[in-house]
Amino acid sequence: xxxxxxxxxxxxxxxxxxxxxxxxxxxxxxxxxxxxxxxxxxxxxxxxxxxxxxxxxxxxxxxxxxxxxxxxxxxxxxxxxxxxxxxxxxxxxxxxxxxxxxxxxxxxxxxxxxxxxxxxxxxxxxxxxxxxxxxxxxxxxxxxxxxxxxx
Amino acid sequence: xxxxxxxxxxxxxxxxxxxxxxxxxxxxxxxxxxxxxxxxxxxxxxxxxxxxxxxxxxxxxxxxxxxxxxxxxxxxxxxxxxxxxxxxxxxxxxxxxxxxxxxxxxxxxxxxxxxxxxxxxxxxxxxxxxxxxxxxxxxxxxxxxxxxxxxxxxxxxxxxxxxxxxxxxxxxxxxxxxxxxxxxxxxxxxxxxxxxxxxxxxxxxxxxxxxxxxxxxxxxxxxxxxxxxxxxxxxxxxxxxxxxxxxxxxxxxxxxxxxxxxxxxxxxxxxxxxxxxxxxxxxxxxxxxxxxxxxxxxxxxxxxxxxxxxxxxxxxxxxxxxxxxxxxxxxxxxxxxxxxxxxxxxxxxxxxxxxxxxxxxxxxxxxxxxxxxxxxxxxxxxxxxxxxxxxxxxxxxxxxxxxxxx
Numbered sequence: 001x002x003x004x005x006x007x008x009x010x011x012x013x014x015x016x017x018x019x020x021x022x023x024x025x026x027x028x029x030x031x032x033x034x035x036x037x038x039x040x041x042x043x044x045x046x047x048x049x050x051x052x053x054x055x056x057x058x059x060x061x062x063x064x065x066x067x068x069x070x071x072x073x074x075x076x077x078x079x080x081x082x083x084x085x086x087x088x089x090x091x092x093x094x095x096x097x098x099x100x101x102x103x104x105x106x107x108x109x110x111x112x113x114x115x116x117x118x119x120x121x122x123x124x125x126x127x128x129x130x131x132x133x134x135x136x137x138x139x140x141x142x143x144x145x146x147x148x149x150x151x
Numbered sequence: 152x153x154x155x156x157x158x159x160x161x162x163x164x165x166x167x168x169x170x171x172x173x174x175x176x177x178x179x180x181x182x183x184x185x186x187x188x189x190x191x192x193x194x195x196x197x198x199x200x201x202x203x204x205x206x207x208x209x210x211x212x213x214x215x216x217x218x219x220x221x222x223x224x225x226x227x228x229x230x231x232x233x234x235x236x237x238x239x240x241x242x243x244x245x246x247x248x249x250x251x252x253x254x255x256x257x258x259x260x261x262x263x264x265x266x267x268x269x270x271x272x273x274x275x276x277x278x279x280x281x282x283x284x285x286x287x288x289x290x291x292x293x294x295x296x297x298x299x300x301x302x303x304x305x306x307x308x309x310x311x312x313x314x315x316x317x318x319x320x321x322x323x324x325x326x327x328x329x330x331x332x333x334x335x336x337x338x339x340x341x342x343x344x345x346x347x348x349x350x351x352x353x354x355x356x357x358x359x360x361x362x363x364x365x366x367x368x369x370x371x372x373x374x375x376x377x378x379x380x381x382x383x384x385x386x387x388x389x390x391x392x393x394x395x396x397x398x399x400x401x402x403x404x405x406x407x408x409x410x411x412x413x414x415x416x417x418x419x420x421x422x423x424x425x426x427x428x429x430x431x432x433x434x435x436x437x438x439x440x441x442x443x444x445x446x447x448x449x450x451x452x453x454x455x456x457x458x459x460x461x462x463x464x465x466x467x468x469x470x471x472x473x474x475x476x477x478x479x480x481x482x483x484x485x486x487x488x489x490x491x492x493x494x495x496x497x498x499x500x501x502x503x504x505x506x507x508x509x510x511x512x513x514x515x516x517x518x519x520x521x522x523x524x525x526x527x528x529x530x531x532x533x534x535x536x537x538x539x540x541x542x543x544x545x546x547x548x549x550x551x552x553x554x555x556x557x
Contacts, residue, residue, distance in 0.1 A: 004504045004555075008497075013556065017492075040513045040526040041496075063526055065494035066556065123500060 006119035007126070008066065015070035020077055025059035034062075034136030036128055041068050045076075045136040053084045055141070065129050067120065072133030074113055084141055090114075091134050097121075098130045154447065154455045160536055162187040162443070173506025176541045181326050181354060181485055181532030182510050184379045186440070193439035194381060194432045204428055206405055220431055223438035224421070230441045231371065232362030233388050240387040240394070240424045241434050245353040246276040248372035248387035249320075251424060252349055253280035255397045256370075257318070260347070263289035266315045268346075270295045270303055270332075271522050272325040275515040277351045281320060291315075297522060301328040301477035308337070312344055319348045323355035327514035327530065328477025328523075329460075329485030331355070338367040347393070353377055357534070358483045359453035363388050375433065380440035384433035387424070394420045401426040452535045456484040459533050459542065466546040472553055476528050484533035487514070490549065493556045495529040501555070502529075505548040507541075 025046035035042045043062025050056050058076040075094075079087050093111055098120045100107065108115035120130045160166050163185050168175050177185055203213040205220045228236035242248045257280075261267065267281045271294055285292045293316075295308035303321075312319065319341045323334050334350055341348045349370040355361055356373045363371045370389045376382040389397075399406055399417055403426035408416040417423045444452070463486055467473055472491035490498055499511035510530045513520045520527060531545060 004501060007500065008555065016556070038512060040517070040520065041494075042526075063494075065496035067497070069494075126496070126500065129496065 007123060009116040009119065011074070011113060011116045012066060012070040015073040016066035019060075019069050019073040021059045021073065021080075023059060023061050025057055028057075028059070030140040032136045032140035034132045034139075036064075036068070036132055038128065041065060041129065041132060043068065043072055043133060043136060045072070045133060045140050047137070047140050049084070049141065055079055055082055055084070055087060058137075060133060060136075064132065065126075067117075067126050067129040068132045071117060071130045074116075075133050075137065078112060078114055079137070087137065087141060091138055094134055095131060098127050154451060154535060156455075156536070156538055159447070160538075162189070163536055164188055164191070166536060170506040170508070171504055176505075176507040176537075176544055178531040178533060178537065178541070178545065179508045179510050180357070180534040180537075181377070181530065183376050183382065184357060184534060185536065186381065186436075187379060187443050189443045190380055190436045190439045194436040197432050197435045202432070205431055206422070216431060219438075220429075220434055223434050226438045226441055227386055230361075230445070231356070231386075231388060232364045234364050235391055237420050238388050238391050238394060240389070240421045241429055242385045242387050242424075243383060243430070244374040244376065244385035245351060245372040246280075246374075246385075248370075248385055249276055249349065249351065250280045251387055251400045252370050252372075252389070253284045255400045255424075256347075256393065257281075257284040258288065259398060261285075261288045261290045261317055264315060265290040265317045266293055266311075266313065267291070267318045267320065268293045268295060268308065268311050268316055269319075270308065270321045271297045272301065272303070272328060272330060272516065272519050273320070273322055274326050274351065274353070275517070276353075277320055277322060277349075278518070281318075290317075294518070295321075297330075297519075299523075300479055301325065301330045301523065302479045303330070303332050303337075305333075305337070309340060312341065312346060316344070316346050319346050320351070321348075322351040322353075323361075324352075324358065324483045324485075325477065325516075325519070326354045326485070327487055327516040327519055327528070328479065329482040329487070329532075330477060330479040331481040331483055333481075334366045334368060338369075342367060354483060354485075358456060360449040369393055375437040375440065378437065378440055379444065380437035381430075381433040383430035384437045386437075391420065394424070399423050399426065403427045447535065455535050456533060459537060459539065460484040460486070462539050463531065463533060463542045463545075466542055467549070470546060470549050470553070472557070473549065476523050476525060485530065486532075487528040487530045489525055489528055490553060491557070493552055495527045497556065498529040498549070498552055501552045502545070502548050505544070505551075507545055507548055509545075 028046035030047040041064035046059045048057045060072040102121040106118035203216045205217040225236045293311045296304040348368040350368045352373040375384040406426040476487040495511035
């Protein structure tokens with residue numbers, strides 16, 4: 001079960017039980033669906049972006065496993081108030097973290113609480129769960145909304 | 152319950168291994184079965200000592216490989232009660248078998264306005280080929296309902312069988328719920344109405360004796376890899392007159408009688424449907440798997456698995472927050488379930504750390520998941536190499552899972 005605590009850290013379990021920023025966002029001007037055809041997980045990310053290109057508010061809703069739900073929840077907290085450019089950089093950093101080889105040091109700099117997802121590296125089948133919300137967020141911000149798949 | 156499980160488990164080398172430092176508990180046989188040493192050895196022996204292409208060489212080695220390959224056809228025919236071994240077509244898997252029928256029989260026989268009836272509990276392999284066919288030929292796909300318990304609504308199915316119905320395609324055993332359908336009764340109803348039947352037997356053949364002649368269907372499809380044989384060899388069984396009348400599915404070598412640029416005449420069945428070099432060694436391995444199963448006895452296997460299913464059902468029902476999805480009266484040893492507050496994928500990962508392999512997801516049966524009101528389930532599928540102790544281990548790990556997440 002020690003392995004397991006690496007993956008399911010308390011923060012992840014907490015955000016799974018009580019997801020933050022959960023539910024539709026009023027006055028959202030961007031949204032996109034994320035869908036993982038492998039497991040049927042699906043979520044929607046809503047964002048309100050102002051004229052200065054700042055993500056003023058960020059919500060999500062949907063159903064998924066603890067990893068995808070906690071990842072979405074922590075992401076909405078982490079990216080709220082950031083510029084589109086900063087979100088883009090975080091996307092890359094987060095993606096690099098969860099897809100890096102498990103035996104290499106985890107590069108968590110600048111990722112704050114999101115560092116709890118470094119355990120996902122041990123479970124390649126779960127990387128898509130951790131990145132589902134991020135792909136949806138990127139689609140919402142870049143392409144102005146469409147369904148993205150993590151396949 | 153007269154099986155010597157300890158001895159049986161020793162026949163499966165992988166069951167002696169450990170996973171993440173724990174003894175492997177393999178509860179995913181419905182996805183693919185583990186292989187007994189007899190199968191592994193038969194394939195290895197074939198490659199080491201008997202391998203050559205079949206139906207071609209004039210030399211002894213090829214003749215011997217051909218003899219072994221064709222002997223397996225007879226072996227399969229006896230195993231499933233096929234009256235004539237020419238009715239056994241070797242394909243890759245059940246999916247290919249169903250596609251063969253859809254493309255060859257279907258494109259010839261199904262026309263605009265014709266109807267194909269399937270059930271809500273089908274695997275995607277018994278939905279998508281018919282959808283593709285219906286789309287191509289302007290036919291209509293109709294779907295028979297099931298109950299909340301996961302049993303086929305036979306009245307609804309009979310209602311759907313009309314003058315335009317040309318095909319009834321259904322599974323004998325649901326891969327996701329374990330429901331066993333009354334094949335003989337349904338096939339008889341279809342036959343009275345002149346409707347052709349195809350049965351997806353992928354989950355049935357590994358669990359109980361199958362006699363296609365007694366079932367009375369027209370086509371029967373299954374995969375070797377779920378029957379403790381290697382991946383790469385599966386079977387389509389069909390009635391000889393139907394197969395004779397069907398055009399080839401794939402064209403090429405080994406399926407012809409003579410070829411000229413003016414035209415080609417095709418070989419008779421089964422060669423007509425076996426274009427190109429098949430997975431010869433896998434067919435040999437499938438034969439070894441069948442020999443192995445017969446040495447134990449499919450009726451004894453069914454009996455043991457049923458007792459194991461009852462034990463597992465009791466154990467899982469005791470777990471707070473656990474709900475079994477699929478509670479048909481007639482069930483194979485498949486337990487799909489959901490656990491309050493824990494997503495099936497998280498269950499799968501947690502059990503993995505205990506060395507327990509289960510399937511989590513939609514089980515290639517998305518319409519069924521939707522009907523049962525779940526996005527996904529966790530599924531433990533049992534076989535005759537599983538034990539009560541393994542089930543108890545599963546139950547304990549599930550309790551722990553709930554403690555962690557809730």
